[in-house]
Amino acid sequence: MTTKPEDTTLFDAIYTMRGIRKFKPDPVPDDVLKKVLEAAVQAPNGGNYQRWRFVVVRSAEGKRKVSQLAVKAAGIEAGVQGREGVVRTEFQESLLTVPVIIIVTSLASNMPPAANVGPHGRTFPAVQNLLLAASAYGLGGCITTSFRYADAEVKKALGIPDDVDTTTLVPLGYPTGDAPDGRHGPKTRKPIEEVAFDETWGTPLVL
Numbered sequence: 001m002t003t004k005p006e007d008t009t010l011f012d013a014i015y016t017m018r019g020i021r022k023f024k025p026d027p028v029p030d031d032v033l034k035k036v037l038e039a040a041v042q043a044p045n046g047g048n049y050q051r052w053r054f055v056v057v058r059s060a061e062g063k064r065k066v067s068q069l070a071v072k073a074a075g076i077e078a079g080v081q082g083r084e085g086v087v088r089t090e091f092q093e094s095l096l097t098v099p100v101i102i103i104v105t106s107l108a109s110n111m112p113p114a115a116n117v118g119p120h121g122r123t124f125p126a127v128q129n130l131l132l133a134a135s136a137y138g139l140g141g142c143i144t145t146s147f148r149y150a151d152a153e154v155k156k157a158l159g160i161p162d163d164v165d166t167t168t169l170v171p172l173g174y175p176t177g178d179a180p181d182g183r184h185g186p187k188t189r190k191p192i193e194e195v196a197f198d199e200t201w202g203t204p205l206v207l
């Protein structure tokens, strides 16, 4: 596993980074966490207002609260999707022992609707930077949003003001995947011919 960030090229990170949901218990050093957060805030953002705020949860008590609420959220989500009998909570329960949980939030914006990209648009470029930088340090993480089925309680538990939106929960730690590099195997993505069009909608772009 690569641990020296300078050994990871941008394209390595982009092509190999998977959503990581299983972690070793090894802690994330403070200096690495700082680098990862600093990479996050280099991201582009509307008007450079930098409305992202990150709640970093590392205490056992904080993780317990977040994990419990994530389990509750998974139950609500299953109900909404009509699959009450099959509630998957392995990941949510594992948050108890994930080294770091980052709840990404956005301050409100008063941009007019046409220019308002919403809380996710205001924060996701930073989240992607964070994950790519984490990957360069040999860390893994994952964008997860299902905790938001219990959003009000998560905000209350973490003291997040009512007018601040949560956007994603990112677990962060050293991956313990099945693949030889400790990650979770290769990516599967559609070819660009299927998702990029040449001049007009529906004409595959063949390069």
Ligand SMILES: Cc1cc2nc3c(=O)[nH]c(=O)nc-3n(C[C@H](O)[C@H](O)[C@H](O)COP(=O)(O)O)c2cc1C
Binding pocket: 017, 018, 019, 020, 021, 091, 142, 143, 144, 145, 146, 147, 187, 188
């Ligand atoms: C907006 C968004 C929301 C997501 N929400 C969740 C989630 O709630 N739980 C989860 O396990 N993964 C979540 N993911 C991760 C996706 O499942 C993952 O990126 C996708 O399956 C591709 O997997 P890969 O990147 O490992 O190839 C989310 C990803 C995005 C971009």
